[in-house]
Amino acid sequence: MIFLHIGLNKAGSSAIQAFCDRHRTDLLELDVDYPAEGVHEGAHYGLSKRLIGRPEASQVPLGEGLDASVRASLEEGRKVLLSSEYLCTAGEREVERVHELMSSFGVPTKILIY
Secondary structure (H helix, E strand, O other), rough: EEEEEEEEOOOOOHHHHHHHHHHHHHHHOOOOOOOOOOOOOEEHHHHHHHOOOOOOOOOOOOOOHHHHHHHHHHOOOOOOEEEEEHHHHHHHHHHHHHHHHHOOOOEEEEEEOO
């Protein structure tokens, strides 16, 4: 299962992301992976940059290896948590890109908007 957190601005997303980034090892002990690939300032901005072009900042990595990391975690029976508040700005075509990627993993995706 994949949990895709789409944070809304000023709703505490950064605090959630910082917690998950800081406690990645503790989450793994609970069989939840918060992948390190594509993380910038605690969030998976590389994922949103790749799928919807935001954030545009040049220092944000595109998340090379994120797909492989997600697949490996799922194969090991872990849940995966991904988070970026930039996904809340996605237009219709961009939502389709997000859907295509999540579908490619072959497991259910729960979308959490907070």
